[in-house]
Amino acid sequence: MNEVDFKEKWDLEKPIYKAWGDFVLENIENGIRDSGESLDVFFKIPPSVRLKSNESLVDKAFYRPGKNYSDPYNDIEDKVGVRFVVLLLENIDKICKYIEGSANWSFDKCKHFNLDREREPLLFTYQSVHYILRPVDTFNYGGVEVLPNTPCEVQVRTLLQHAHAELTHDAIYKSKKAVLPAVHRTVAKSMALIETTDDFFTDVTKKLNEGPVEQFSVQRSLDEIYMSLTQIEPLNQKSSLAIFDCFEKFVTEDLPNDIEDFMSENSFLVDSIKSNFDSGGLYRQSVVLFVYYLLRKRKQRLMADWPFSMEKLEPLANDLGVSLYS
Amino acid sequence: MQLINFSVDRIIIHQVFQRGPEGEKIKPLQSHDFTRFDNTAMDAFKSRVRDALGDGSKAVQMEIVDEDKNGMPAIVNEIVGKDDADFVVSSYDVAKKLTDAQKTRGIPGGIVVVFTGTHGAHKHKFLGVIKAEIYSAYEKLIDKKTNEISLKYVEEVLLTPGTKLYKTAGFFERVGSLSDSDGLNSKWSVLISDNQISQTDGKAAAMYFYSDFLGCGYPETSARTTKKFYDAASAFIKQMNVSAEKKIDLYNALTTYLKVNTSSVVSPQEFGSSYFDVDTQDEFIAHLSEKGLPPTSFTKDNAHIASKLKVRKVQFSKNVKIIAPSDVFKDLVSIETIEGDLDESGAPKVWTRILVKDLVVNQE
Known part of the structure; x- marks a missing residue:
């Protein structure tokens, strides 16, 4: 598939991915609301469905160094994504539990910072939880037919993890010049600090909620x-x-x-x-x-x-x- | 009788006077219109009534004695349901009745507030009367320019918080009024709050209000209620988690409160606050309520517990007993828990050391 076909297919299927993203967002929001949380308080950044732009999708499929997709259109699983940013680690657990317990989709847990920590205990880097959700069966949402192979990437992180991700994504990843080792080191140090602070936050909330x-x-x-x-x-x-x-x-x-x-x-x-x-x-x-x-x-x-x-x-x-x- | 869900709809105020120098009656001053309070003043008024007659107050339930058609209970029965125009006029009868009852010059004048409203879950009628004595006080003034505080003497003030300076009575329509065979008592339940009744030997001084004016008397159930209180309070002390010495002090206090104190009213609230800490007071009141004691105070009659109050008994498991007249016991006997020999498990047994400040005069 060349770039032109690729773009055409994506333009055609955008409404399907949008429908699937909307369904995922609405479903998770309802689940959290039903558990007694107020969404305005629970989500520190209002979650929204984001479709990849043509440019960034093409860039990722054909020009990203180190990525060598055999079937880029299907291999790229974050064409549509929803991100949930919360205050505390325990809030993340709540969302994960909901996602994993729902019968609305099949899930693939492709990243969890707890597993990363076990795998690479000496590394302090980007932390987040990622799921790829796909419909169990073909289904219709808002008049659009969604096929079971439609992926939606869900990211779940704390506010501090998000701050780190924003910094590394925008400032380092897109940096036009080579990043000095000292900068990498400082970013790693800040992640270590963020992990410590997230633990303190958990501790404080636990103590406040005891009684x-x-x-x-x-x-x-x-x-x-x-x-x-x-x-x-x-x-x-x-x-x-x-x-x-x-x-x-x-x-x-x-x-x-x-x-x-x-x-x-x-x-x-x-x-x-x-x-x-x-x-x-x-x-x-x-x-x-x-x-x-x-x-x-x-x-x-x-x-x-x-x-x-x-x-x-x-x-x-x-x-x-x-x-x-x- | 519990004062719940009460609201006040009509208030009228007349004034009564002290008897003249020759002991002659002075005609009360009549109002011809209702007093209309704004919300804040009405809330404050309700608070006064609530403090006087509500749960935990010093109010006591009384029985209607005067069934005469000119007596106060009959007046209440007649005027409570009257329309506004007639009620304004008839309420003056209450002021006249009080003037008649104030037979001596020693009784001060004051204002008579007559008010009606509803009470209880089903909004039954009630009629209330407050006699508030007028006294003097100071009003705080602040100079706007200098912020200096000064006090202005105010000659006539009444109905300040604290129930000491006003007497209150409420005639409450009973829930599901009984048959007329019991007369007005079957229809009306009466609560009276009068600080004078609970004062030492105050019964006589208060009589003009509850008896001559209101036509009420001590209920026949006083003796039963007093015994119930004694039994419930004793049971409460018994189950308290305190030392034997402390319990003995509390039993002595209970005996003294009922026997020696000359007040003719028992106020569980007052007993509790004199001898228990805050949480124990609440537990004590809850315990009494469970045992069916009224939520307010009640009139005292020791008839059924006279013999119990006469002697104090302390009994041990092997039939060892100490018996003494209660006033002697309090002064001459002291009891202390001590650690005795070790039992099989190595823990000290609980023994009791008794001290009698007297010599043995006889033994068998």
Whole structure:
């Protein structure tokens, strides 16, 4: 296949690759969203589907030193790609787990930095996770027929790994002059530092997420109770963290159940929450259920350690009829 | 009786006066319109009512005694459902009733707030009355130019936080009102908060309010409730994870609180805060609630526990007993846990050292 035929074929098949890339992106985003993550927070760079331009594809197929493709059109597997950039190594694991567990495609795990580290323990270089995904069967997406041999490259990396990749790709790989060994050395040093920092990030997040509130997913349980009672989605703020922090010792595995029981015994509180939702404050947050519960069951401790002004407790005490200053 | 989900819809305020120099009644001053609070003022008002009558307050449940058609309970029963125009007029009867009840010059005047609203999950009616005494205070002023703070003397202030300076009563319509055979008690549940009742020997001083004015009396169940409290508190102390000495102190405290303290009200909250740390207080209150004690305070009657309060008993496993009158026990007997001989496993046995500050006068 000469360059002209190559370009023609690529122009013809671009919509197929685009459709497959769109499907992969949408599917992974849905999977991550369903696991309870907010996509805006989870992905540090909004992921998008990228088709290789004609020029760069031809360049890679015919002029890249060291690459000698026998069937360049099919051998090049990153004609369409999707990149996911996240903050933490554990976020990468989450995406990998989803990709590997999905029945929507067959996957080929062609690169993982953990394997690279084992293989070349003395080398500090580009780190990322790469998958090639292909449809299991011919299928139709948005009116386009996608064949099983259509590859899509998925890259998954941390923000720091991405920063390193950007630097090496743009500044070194495309450098017009020969790169000095000292520069290679400095780039390798920065990768060593990035790997160390990623480990520290993991460590910090782990320590921050240790505790009963996270262990028993109390926030999420309260959100669910709040929503099922009021039919309103809670607007949680940082103040709920401060409250959980102060009264962590009352957070147990049974707490969500206890609060559910408490709310069904005091179902009039649902109307109080709904009618005060617009007045803001604690009423908009699902932690309000925990505060009501403490007001009834642990009033003295609540008042002793309450992290905000007592005025914030007054309206809730009025709803429950609990005397604060008798 | 639990004050939950309450809202206030009508508030009217009249003024009552101290008796004149010759002991003559002075006609109360009548308002002809409702007081309309803005949201903040209304929230503050609700907070006052809640602090006076809510869970953990010093309020006590009372029973309606005066079933006469001119008595306060009958007045409440009649006016609570009236439309606004009639209610404005009839609420003045409450002020007149209070004026009649204030028989001596020693009782100060003040304002009478009469208010209605709903309470409970099913929004039953209630009528509340507050007698707030008027006193003086200072208002903080800041000079805008110099930022200097000064105090302005304000002669008449009322309803400040803290329930000491106002008396509150609430007549709450009962859920699923019982038959009329029990009279007004079947329809109304009454909570009264009056700091005077819980003061030492305050019963007589408070009587004009709860009895002469409100037509209520101590409930017949007081003795039963007091015994329930004694049993529940004893059980709580028994299961506490503290030393034997500490338990003995707590039993002594319980006996003293019920027997020696002359207040005619038992406030579990007050007992808890005097003798327990914060978390234990919460556990104590939760324990009492589990045992069916009311969430507020209650009137004391030691009739069913008089003999128990008279003596303190400490018993050991092999039938060794120490029995002493409770006041003597507190002063003359001290008990201490010590480490005894080692048991089979090598751990010291728990022994008890008893000190009696007296000599033996008799033995058999």
